[in-house]
Amino acid sequence: MKAISGTSPITVSHPFNEIPAKVDVQVKVTENGKEYIFPGLGSIQRDNDINTPYGGVAYTYNETSVLLIVPKGKNIGRVIYTGGLSYNGVFDGSFISAKVRVRVWRLFDWPKPDFVHNCNLSISTAEPYKLVTHSLRRQPDFVTVQVMLNDGFVSEGQGVTTVTEDDSGTNHVCGVLFGISTTSITLWVPSKNRDYVICYNDGWGDIARMYDSALVVIRAWVLSSADVVQRETFPYSRGDVFKGTIPLMCNLDPDSHMVIVEIKDATISDGKVFYAAGTASLGNINDPFGGVVFGYNQTDVLLWTPSVTNGHLIYVDGIWGDGTETMEINTVQISVTIVSTSNSVNNFTAINIDDLVQDLTVSKKTTSTHVRSLTSAYDPRPSAKAMGAVGITVLCLVLGLIILADCDLLVRKFCLKNDRN
Known part of the structure; x- marks a missing residue:
């Protein structure tokens, strides 16, 4: 796929005839002769009205297909952007083209979830904060937040807030942010004018979809040791010696492995966990933002963390949740987990006739x-x-x-x- 001048959206059909339980969009780019994969976004975070780089490969899906949506029009759009000077990282990533692959799972391709909430849980810009308790008595290893839109399409929640301020112009901020604890899963959405629960418009190709409200389905799993290939956990504070590369004990297989990067609030005993993202879409210079960006290849997981004073490892404030349960965290615990999906994913292989x-x-x-x-x-x-x-x-x-x-x-x-x- 190619940003700025490419086709957007692109439709990728799947054969299931049902809403997938999980979609993984792998965006592959090449830097200094090496290939790296970054995960796609369940929703765009902002449009093109702020004159700073933005981007990612956003996706939405229904019973028959997955739509891939990239920035189009202005030359500030990217398919992958690692945050420029606002982030520390192994390299400064800013890519306008990439190869993209889609993996899709049905619900019964996975083990039975240990927690499910699908009882008319709604979220909207008028009610931008929700807290859902669970009975697991521990932090789940893997959580999906599916945002069920009123036209039959589905988006997914995110773990970063790279745009947090209400813009006085026409900029749109969108997405469902979620955090996980040992007792609950918390949801925040943008709450100001021109903001939406989910949107794909204004600089994101030939598509214009904006949703003020949606139903949410939450599933959580406690993984067995057989499902976890590797888990690396370490403390990190903004300003520490940067640990940008996490070596893998065995080669990662993009076909049968999934990478989960968790950022946990380490300032309290039961701090919330937020998932890292595959791209950054920053707002105006000096606006506060939060989140960690990651990518990977077969041998390493790469991290990008905020490097400026207005950037935080976890940040929930401004337009998110209308000021409910705000967070500004710079002392965290980072966990990199490689999960095996070989026992759950339904693989389709071409067969000689x-x-x-x-x-x-x-x-x-x-x-x-x-x-x-x-x-x-x-x-x-x-x-x-x-x-x-x-x-x-x-x-x-x-x-x-x-x-x-x-x-x-x-x-x-x-x-x-x-x-x-």
Whole structure:
């Protein structure tokens, strides 16, 4: 896909005929001869009205397809943007083209969720804050927040707030932010004029969708040790020596692994966890923002963290939640988890048609029908034994009568032969 002058949206069909339980959009770029993958966004975070870089590959999906949406029009749009001088990172990423792949799961492709909330939970710009309690008594390992839109499409929640101020012009800020604790899952959405729960418009291609409200479905899983390939956890505070590269113990497989980067508030005992994102879309210079950006390849997970005083590792304030449960956190615990999806994802593989015909061709001599036709089944019932004995007796009697009928002829023929001799 290509930003600025490319086609947007692009429709990718899936064969499930049902709303997927999870969609993963992998955006692959090349930097200094190496390939890196960044995850897509469930919703755009801002439009193109602020004259600073913005971007990402946003997606929305329904029962038959996934729509991929990228910036289009102004030259400040990017498919991946790692935050420029506002972030510390391994490299300064600003890409206008990328290769994109979509992975889609059905609900029964995953283990049964340990927590589900799908009972008419709504969120809107008029009610921009919701707290949902769960009974897991621990922080779940993986959470999905699906935003069910009124036209049948679905978006997904996010864990960063790179735009937080109410712009006096026409800028739109959108998205559903969520944080996770040992007892609850909290939702925030933008609450000012021109803001939406979810939107895809104004600088995001040939599509204009804006939603003031939506229903939300939350699912949470507690993973087993067999599901976790690697987990690396370390403390981090803004200003510490930057740890931008997390080496992996074994090679990551983009087909069967999923990367989860969690940022946990370490200033209190039960601090909330927020997920890192695959891109940054900053607002005006000096506006406060928050969140961690990440990408990965087969050997490493790469992190980008805020480097300026108005940037925070976790930030919830301004237009988000209308001032309810604000957060400005710069001492955190970062966890990088590699999850195996090989036991849950429904993989589709191209098969050579000749191999398929050979696999489906069966010799008729090996069928159960043919084998049964040559095999007598044992029946232990007395009645069955009696019927068998009667049958054998009748057969023997008939055969005996036939033989007796011919005995006289055979005897006379034998005697006549002897007389002649």
